[in-house]
Amino acid sequence: MKMHARVNGSPFVAEVPATSSLLEVLRGAGLTGTKEGCRIGVCGVCTVLVDNRPVSSCLYLAGCADGADIWTVEGMAEHAPSVVDAFVECEGMQCGICTPGQIVAVASMGPDVRDERDVRHYLSGNLCRCTGYGTIVEAALDAQARRRDEVAPA
Numbered sequence: 001m002k003m004h005a006r007v008n009g010s011p012f013v014a015e016v017p018a019t020s021s022l023l024e025v026l027r028g029a030g031l032t033g034t035k036e037g038c039r040i041g042v043c044g045v046c047t048v049l050v051d052n053r054p055v056s057s058c059l060y061l062a063g064c065a066d067g068a069d070i071w072t073v074e075g076m077a078e079h080a081p082s083v084v085d086a087f088v089e090c091e092g093m094q095c096g097i098c099t100p101g102q103i104v105a106v107a108s109m110g111p112d113v114r115d116e117r118d119v120r121h122y123l124s125g126n127l128c129r130c131t132g133y134g135t136i137v138e139a140a141l142d143a144q145a146r147r148r149d150e151v152a153p154a
Contacts (some may be wrong), residue, residue: 007031008075016062018151022048023057033073033100037127044126047080047101048072054108071107073100080107083139084145092139094130102126106140113144125150 003025005012006097016025023046026034034057037045041056049071058062071079084094093099105126113122119140120133128136 003062003066004035005065007070008011008072018063020062021138022060022062022065025062031072031074035097035100038096045098047104049104049108056060073103074109076103077143083107086143086146088137090135090139090142092135098128102136104142
């Protein structure tokens with residue numbers, strides 16, 4: 001089937017087998033920032049946004065993304081610059097395998113995520129084997145504060 005979508009703000013067209021995951025299609029198109037982890041949808045390293053919802057791209061059939069607006073970690077500097085800046089400044093990463101999924105997940109957090117408990121609950125589907133999550137939570141809280149500041153009336 002032919003898949004038409006917008007990926008990171010640009011038109012995207014690909015011929016995809018009916019059984020291809022969105023992860024396979026994105027990585028095949030050279031968007032290798034989205035990582036492959038468990039392939040059963042529980043680790044979060046393959047998280048991308050589809051119509052502004054975080055999804056496990058390893059389980060999401062590419063054909064279901066036909067017509068969708070898709071954002072990968074490669075597009076986060078444009079789509080959610082405050083999140084990328086917060087992760088860099090708070091050093092919210094270590095080995096980097098989970099970082100793309102963490103950044104994309106944080107970019108999808110709504111304004112109701114306001115404190116450490118909320119962040120930890122929201123990110124519970126994004127696993128990290130390297131850190132104690134302290135800097136990831138700090139980066140998420142910082143990103144939320146930056147986004148609130150961006151929309152606050154002057």
